[in-house]
Amino acid sequence: MIDESSLDMLIFTAINYNITNTRTKISKTHGDTKTTQTMNNTNTNLNHKPNNDNYSPEDIYFMEYVLKLAQNAYDNGEVPIGAIVVAEGEIVGVGQNRKETRQDTVAHAEILAIQDASKKLGSWRLNNSTLYTNIEPCIMCCGAIIHARINRVVFCTNEPKFGGIISQTNLFDIPTLNHKVNYQYGLMQNESQTLIRRFFREIRTKLNS
Ligand SMILES: [Zn+2]
Numbered sequence: 001m002i003d004e005s006s007l008d009m010l011i012f013t014a015i016n017y018n019i020t021n022t023r024t025k026i027s028k029t030h031g032d033t034k035t036t037q038t039m040n041n042t043n044t045n046l047n048h049k050p051n052n053d054n055y056s057p058e059d060i061y062f063m064e065y066v067l068k069l070a071q072n073a074y075d076n077g078e079v080p081i082g083a084i085v086v087a088e089g090e091i092v093g094v095g096q097n098r099k100e101t102r103q104d105t106v107a108h109a110e111i112l113a114i115q116d117a118s119k120k121l122g123s124w125r126l127n128n129s130t131l132y133t134n135i136e137p138c139i140m141c142c143g144a145i146i147h148a149r150i151n152r153v154v155f156c157t158n159e160p161k162f163g164g165i166i167s168q169t170n171l172f173d174i175p176t177l178n179h180k181v182n183y184q185y186g187l188m189q190n191e192s193q194t195l196i197r198r199f200f201r202e203i204r205t206k207l208n209s
Contacts, residue, residue: 054184055154055184055187058086058089059132059154059187060187060188062084062086062091062130062132062154063132063134063154063156063187063188064188065082065084065091065132066082066083066084066132066133066134067082067134067156067188067191067192067195068082069082069083069084069094069095069096069109070082070096070097070109070134070192070195071195072096073096073097073098073109074195074198074199076098076101077100077101078096078097078098078099078100078101079097079099079196079199080097080134080195080196080199081096081097081108081109081133081134081135082095082096082097082109082133082134083095083096083108083109083110083112083113083131083132083133084113084131084132084133085113085114085116085117085126085129085130085131085150086129086130086131086132087117087121087126087128087129087130088128092116092117092120092121092129093113093114093115093116093117093118093120093126094112094113094116095108095109095110095111095112095113095114095115095116096109096112097109098112106140108137108138108140108141109133110131110133110137110141110144110145111140111141111144113131113133114126114131114144114145114148114150117129117148118148124147124148125148125149126148126149126150127149127150127151128151129150129151129152130150130151130152130153130154131145131150131152131153131154132153132154132155133153133154133155133156134155134156134157134188134192134195135155135156135157135158135159135163135192135196136155136157136158136159136163136164136165136166136167136185137153137155137159137163137164137165138159138162138163138164139162139163139164139168139169139171140162140164141164142164142165142171142172142181143164143171145181146171146172146177146179146181149179150181151181151182152181152182152183152184153165153172153181153182153183153184154183154184154185154187155183155184155185155187156185156186156187156188156189156191156192156193157185157186157189157192157193157196158185165183165185166185
């Protein structure tokens with residue numbers, strides 16, 4: 001079960017959509033040229049808009065699968081997050097959030113899906129694959145996605161507290177990284193938000209009873 005302090009943090013995360021962080025300056029020395037990139041970390045004022053166009057029937061099918069995994073995580077008392085890795089049109093890795101169940105910091109859905117895919121394919125390199133998840137991957141998972149050489153990430157909705165793609169930082173847009181991850185979000189956003197809100201509403205009800 002989730003302890004009370006963890007619940008408080010989860011609720012804080014869910015309702016804290018209005019945090020405005022100070023601008024972060026990242027300075028990188030690249031060869032002889034010093035480049036300064038300024039990232040706007042205002043959670044609600046990012047230069048990214050949901051992209052609801054150009055989703056294929058396969059994208060919809062796979063995201064529906066992810067939402068079933070997220071529901072399964074929900075049923076197990078976890079924050080409802082699911083993830084899959086798809087390669088050549090097939091699901092090769094499956095994961096759902098198991099952080100509380102395992103009491104494991106890194107047992108995020110995306111990490112478990114990547115591990116599952118690597119095991120199935122016999123390689124840590126997951127080039128030309130797509131990772132689908134209902135919530136914007138956190139900073140840790142973004143790092144794993146880059147390391148795994150995943151080509152594309154599709155997610156439903158942003159994650160203001162820890163999101164590493166459009167919320168807290170823009171890891172997939174760092175120009176000096178040697179691997180580019182494409183990303184899209186907004187697909188089935190309402191379904192994902194409904195699930196997340198229902199989960200936290202239930203927690204609040206339990207806490208107040
Ligand atoms: Zn994560």
